[in-house]
Amino acid sequence: MLEVRNLHKAYRGGDDVLHGINFEVQPGEFVVVLGQSGAGKSTLLRCLNYLCLPSGGEIRVNGVRHNPASKSGRQAQRRHFAMVFQDHNLLGRLSVLKNVLVGRMSHIPFWSCLFQVFSRRDVALALQAIETVGLAEKAYERADSLSGGQQQRVGVARALVQRPAMMLADEPVASLDPQSARQVLNCLQNACRREKIAVVCNLHQLDYAMEYASRVIGLAGGKVVYDGPPESMTPQVVEAIYPGVAQNKSASIPETGAGGALCRNIPLAGAV
Ligand SMILES: Nc1ncnc2c1ncn2[C@@H]1O[C@H](COP(=O)(O)OP(=O)(O)OP(=O)(O)O)[C@@H](O)[C@H]1O
Ligand SMILES: [Mg+2]
Structure with missing residues (x-):
């Protein structure tokens, strides 16, 4: 349904903050985007509905590329997406x-x-x-x-x-207590499961990604460093997404075992 091909974004003639992003999203997927602060998560989300204009590459919805340079193209693109804001x-x-x-x-x-x-x-x-x-x-x-x-x-x-065909949520639970956060994430998950709406959700909390995501996209330095199910995330993957942070927390990371169990031990929410 959504295809992102070689997406680049630079702000006002600066360096690229997104470096050739590629991925696809199918109806009913709950995609959580993880990454350190500044990795490019919000920029990526805002490029999808042309709130940020991509500097290169293309985004197709149901096979159609709307022109980001025209007002009608941006409007047509935005009709596919609904946004949930942090505040x-x-x-x-x-x-x-x-x-x-x-x-x-x-x-x-x-x-x-x-x-x-x-x-x-x-x-x-x-x-x-x-x-x-x-x-x-x-x-x-x-x-x-x-x-x-x-x-x-x-x-x-x-x-x-x-x-919408897709919901974009930029840190929708950042300021909520765990119980309220889960209620919000349950609502998003229900939209995926019952109405086959695809959700792309930026999160800082690895715990919630493990619990809710059907798929995780890990961003580091504006590049995709992981794209797969949460349960396949290894300590190496976590280290690639959060360079330095996972290493510092290595006491909490078992050497072996399924990613789901090991990642849950890393208290990243306050660390990124
Ligand atoms: N409007 C802007 N003008 C110039 N640079 C920007 C703008 N918005 C973001 N950036 C830069 O783009 C990079 C990626 O920022 P972005 O907000 O996408 O990161 P993020 O992963 O969402 O971070 P956070 O977790 O803190 O929300 C950062 O280096 C940031 O300084
Ligand atoms: Mg952000």
């Missing part, structure tokens, strides 16, 4: 329902958004998405009265009503 980007004084309806903006006329007049179908879709993320009883409450984890689930519901 939710909700309108605090609006209700949960209205925040989720914002996700329908690209599907309805401008005046409808301006005057907050939504069709029954759109409201039903929004309520359904709110229920999917487990917040049915909060639908008419102000968004800023919800906890951080609940607000992030509203962000996921807003992404769901866009009916």
Whole structure:
């Protein structure tokens, strides 16, 4: 469904921060992108929906390459993707329902958004998405009265009503406690499993990658250094993704065994 070929990105004439990235994503995959700070994870995600314009290479969705240089090309590309942001980007004084309806903006006329007049179908879709993320009883409450984890689930519901082929999530659980983080990641995983939406999710927490990813892409210095299932990650792979960090933590890494068990011992969240 998504094909990324020889993707390069340099910011304003600087050096490349992405150096020829190649990968494909199929419907229903939960791809976690891991890498140290500055590895290029956010840049990669933003290139996929042309929020960042690639400097070279191409991105195809269902075999079609939309032209990033044209406004219509960027709009066409973005219709395939919905984004979940680290800081939710909700309108605090609006209700949960209205925040989720914002996700329908690209599907309805401008005046409808301006005057907050939504069709029954759109409201039903929004309520359904709110229920999917487990917040049915909060639908008419102000968004800023919800906890951080609940607000992030509203962000996921807003992404769901866009009916995207893919969801892009840039560190969606960075500021959440483990229980709230798992609730958000469960919502993303359900979208993958039930609706066959592909998710590409940047994370710093290796634990969560092991638990939720069907596939891990490891980035280091703007290059893919690992692409495969989480359970096949060896200490060498972890070292390639987090140079120096895994070595420093080698006391926690068994010499042998499945990656799933050994990687779980590395407390990387605070170390990157
Ligand atoms: N708007 C920008 N202008 C110039 N350079 C940028 C810009 N955004 C990112 N960079 C640079 O690109 C490189 C990759 O940054 P990016 O934000 O993609 O990394 P990241 O892996 O998401 O890091 P983090 O884990 O800290 O979010 C870094 O060297 C960064 O300084
Ligand atoms: Mg980032």
